[in-house]
Amino acid sequence: MGGGSNILFDDKGFRGLIIKIEASNVEFNGEEVTAECGVTIAKFLKESIEHGLSGIEEWTSLPGTIGGAVRGNAGCNGLETKDILVKAEILDPESGKITIVSTKDLKYGYRESILKKSNQIVLKAVFKLKKREISPEEQQKLLDKYRETRLTKQPFNLSGGSFFKNPSKENPAGMLIEKAGLKGKTIGKAQVSEKHANFLINLGGATSEDIKQLANLIKKEVKDKFNIELKEEVQILAIK
Ligand SMILES: Cc1cc2nc3c(=O)[nH]c(=O)nc-3n(C[C@H](O)[C@H](O)[C@H](O)COP(=O)(O)OP(=O)(O)OC[C@H]3O[C@@H](n4cnc5c(N)ncnc54)[C@H](O)[C@@H]3O)c2cc1C
Known part of the structure; x- marks a missing residue:
């Protein structure tokens, strides 16, 4: 790293x-x-x-x-x-x-x-x-x-930066997430930033499971609403 x-x-x-x-x-x-x-x-x-x-x-x-x-x-x-x-x-x-x-x-x-x-x-x-x-x-x-x-x-909170890649210039991930109504959505201690919806922030003590569940929810909602598949920019290290 x-x-x-x-x-x-x-x-x-x-x-x-x-x-x-x-x-x-x-x-x-x-x-x-x-x-x-x-x-x-x-x-x-x-x-x-x-x-x-x-x-x-x-x-x-x-x-x-x-x-x-x-x-x-x-x-x-x-x-x-x-x-x-x-x-x-x-x-x-x-x-x-x-x-x-x-x-x-x-x-x-x-x-x-x-x-x-x-x-x-x-x-x-x-x-x-x-x-x-x-x-x-x-x-x-x-x-x-x-x-x-x-x-x-961008928010000041802890995050990994932009969580998803932008699918295209016309459809930046943050805009899609915002349009899906997910700004502020919280799971555990992980939250979709109110300032920039492509930032999944750690409110303090968030687990990686909180972040992953939030990311999966975002992917599902964006796919259902816009038929666009979001792909992670953040590298997720899963234990094998
Ligand atoms: C608040 C915030 C804002 C951000 N804004 C931006 C932005 O505007 N634009 C942007 O592009 N990114 C942005 N990022 C993401 C991040 O800054 C970039 O992805 C950065 O290049 C990651 O560098 P790193 O050294 O931290 O890599 P790490 O997070 O340590 O590693 C990322 C991956 O790179 C690999 N890696 C690291 N070093 C090497 C090496 N020497 N050789 C081979 N593989 C290596 C690691 O194994 C890992 O798979 C942001 C992140 C945060 C937290």
Whole structure:
């Protein structure tokens, strides 16, 4: 796991060893930035800005690590990982072999990549940013704007972020859930956020069972009302 911001663990625990990757070195070479997989997006953003770079402001307040982002093509405000990634170093845990793959090789789509269908591990990634052409003050204004957008649109409560993928631009998951009348719906200590219906929030002490039951109810209601199948964006780890 990276930052754990997109994982729902089972209440029963996990049978196995969990490795939290913390490799956190970032190196700069002109507009190219090489970051180890445990680098948080917050650190990546902060250090890139300190090095006079730009083209990543959209990621202000995006949780998680470089590893999680490269695997899931994380992004927000119109900037996805694939837009700035040049290549990544990947470890095959079975053979121990390390390979360098290009962005194209990773077959990116919306919150999708070839890595999601394998157990390969991202070790580090190289990104291409841009030299800042605006003033530091203008850049700060941009950062503030994106931070503000997130603060006004998303709940502060504990959550895994957007629970479901958006089925399409016209039918974002949050809108479908809201139209199904499920805003505020609560099971146990899990609730459909009143602020953004695609956020299933933990009111304090929610079990993964509460979250899963709420998610299943949402899927059923949205399917019944709109004939659309919602697919989880959050990774659910079920004990085998
Ligand atoms: C409040 C909130 C808001 C969010 N907003 C957004 C948003 O706007 N846009 C967006 O895209 N996401 C959003 N997310 C989801 C989350 O930020 C992203 O999915 C992020 O990329 C996950 O990174 P992570 O390091 O936390 O991954 P984790 O949650 O730790 O792991 C997610 C998956 O990636 C795998 N993984 C982690 N590191 C590696 C690695 N090095 N190599 C291979 N696999 C790895 C894990 O095994 C797991 O399967 C949000 C989450 C929260 C809590």
